[in-house]
Amino acid sequence: MGFSCDELASKLNSQSDYELQIRQYMDEKRRLYERLVLGEIDDVVYQEQKSVCDAKLAGVKGRYSDLSTQTARMQSDKAKISELQSVAKNIVGEKCLTRELVEAFFVQYVQIPHSRFCSGMGAKLLCGHKQLSDTFNNRKPSSKRQYN
DSSP states (O other): OOOOHHHHHHHHHHHHHHHHHHHHHHHHHHHHHHHHHHTSSOHHHHHHHHHHHHHHHHHHHHHHHHHHHHHHHHHHHHHHHHHHHHHHHHHHHOSSOOHHHHHHHOOOOBOOTTSSOBOHHHHHHHHTSHHHHHHHTTOOOOSSOOOO
16 A cells, blocks of 8 residues: 555556556557548558557457556555544544444454354454454453463
């Protein structure tokens, strides 16, 4: 997620440049076809020029596709960063734990047999230790200590 807003703007500008190039190559192909229909060029010349244009168009479309993927990822990352900053601002203003704060930090709950809930690394730490797991579930702790 390490990028600047200038980098994103630059990529978006490049993306629009590629869109323009794609339109230009498509227009060039259309004009070639029109010249073929009007009889200004023969089939051999048309096929040669069209294949050159198709190769250029494929290259530009490939670069455009790669750039589109990058900019979409950057925009998604920017939205995530903005959301996290919003959550951080809310945390600073809160004096107690709220449902929204809990939901912001615990994204996924995993149901594990013989325990109420575990999440992320806490699942390994809490549920991987027999005595803590039993205590957490309000069961009588096992007499033997087991460490994993």
